[in-house]
Amino acid sequence: MTNTELLRDFYARYITAKGECKDPRIQQAFATVEREKYLGPGPWNAYTQAGYVSTGTSDAAVLYQDILIGLKTDQGINNGEPSLHARCLDAAAISRGETITHIGSGTGYYTALLAHLTGGAGQVVAYEIDPDLSAHATSNLAHLEHVRVVEESGTSAELPRSDLIYVSAGATHPLNSWLEALNDRGRLIFPLTPPNRGLGGMLLVTRVAANSYAAKFISPAKFIECIGARDDATGESLISAFASNTTAAVRSLRRKTPADQSAWFVGADWWLSTSGPDDFAA
Ligand SMILES: C[S@@+](CC[C@H](N)C(=O)[O-])C[C@H]1O[C@@H](n2cnc3c(N)ncnc32)[C@H](O)[C@@H]1O
Incomplete structure (x- = not known):
């Protein structure tokens, strides 16, 4: 497994535990679908209530956290x-x-x-x-x-x-x-x-x-x-x-x-x- 795949696997286990998921297919789905394919080129902007914070890197590994990523930051539209x-x-x-x-x-x-x-x-x-x-x-x-x-x-x-x-x-x-x-x-x-x-x-x-x-x-x-x-x-x-x-x-x-x-x-x-x-x- 590449480092990104390992992190995606951890992310899937982490967010489904946090989300109290009972169906194991949810973890499998998050471990399979590549978030970076949907968010355009990095670096990305992570949303906080106090404003956006740049990831500072285009390494897709950074996306495998429980964070919202700006899609249109001027309108506050985020990837949830x-x-x-x-x-x-x-x-x-x-x-x-x-x-x-x-x-x-x-x-x-x-x-x-x-x-x-x-x-x-x-x-x-x-x-x-x-x-x-x-x-x-x-x-x-x-x-x-x-x-x-x-x-x-x-x-x-x-x-x-x-x-x-x-x-x-x-x-x-x-x-x-x-x-x-x-x-x-x-x-x-x-x-x-x-x-x-x-x-x-x-x-x-x-x-x-x-x-x-x-x-x-x-x-x-x-x-x-x-x-x-x-x-x-x-x-x-x-x-x-x-x-x-x-x-x-x-x-x-x-x-x-x-x-x-x-x-x-x-x-x-x-x-x-x-x-x-x-x-x-x-
Ligand atoms: C919170 S964003 C979530 C986008 C996406 N689900 C994600 O998490 O990456 C909400 C999206 O709903 C769209 N939206 C708002 N009202 C809508 C409507 N009436 N019909 C279709 N899309 C709408 C916005 O343009 C925006 O892209």
Whole structure:
């Protein structure tokens, strides 16, 4: 093994341990997909809340740490935190052959991991609204025949029926178009976040019946905004919901019904409940 391969192997073991992954395929996927192929030439800029820090080297070994790397530093667009995605990919419980929609693919690193997990019998459709990033993703992912990159907003496009919708930019609410594109037992994972990269959470929503959704928070999360999935008033209310530090109580997502006393958060035509999906009559 080369030094970079050894470091990639350590990185895969480290981030999947940190992300408390149960499925060994997640570690194998991170040990296989080469991060440097998706981030352009080095040196790279590592993100911190206090600003970017140059890696100072173009040695790919430096990328095998649990760090965010700038894709467009002037806009704060980064290649996301590996251990957070390890946790989310584990929670996504991807079976081989599934159809996956990725919204906010950036230059394609996590799209490639999704593609690895569903395998050649599956399909991944990746939406990236930024033309430059989308062009990079198209060329970076060209070797994967089961991946299609679309330069379009994942909030206004007509999405394919999906077993998994994996959103990599922060929304203030689950879009109806996302929930309605889910197959039976389909999963939606998205960052439910307040404005200005405020602290929110990665929400996993599972369609358990035609109009019944289990929901749970997987992890705290801070993200840049998903264009077309933001509502200012809802975003402001999310600040206090997350400040209560009670995300673990959430068990289901309800749509188009009045909220009851089990409500954890009430949005426009949706709400999160501390009761499970089975506690509501279908
Ligand atoms: C936090 S970055 C993550 C990029 C990539 N997933 C990664 O980790 O390398 C979020 C990405 O979502 C894209 N984005 C924001 N709103 C979008 C939308 N409505 N449809 C598609 N892409 C969107 C941004 O252009 C940006 O590339």
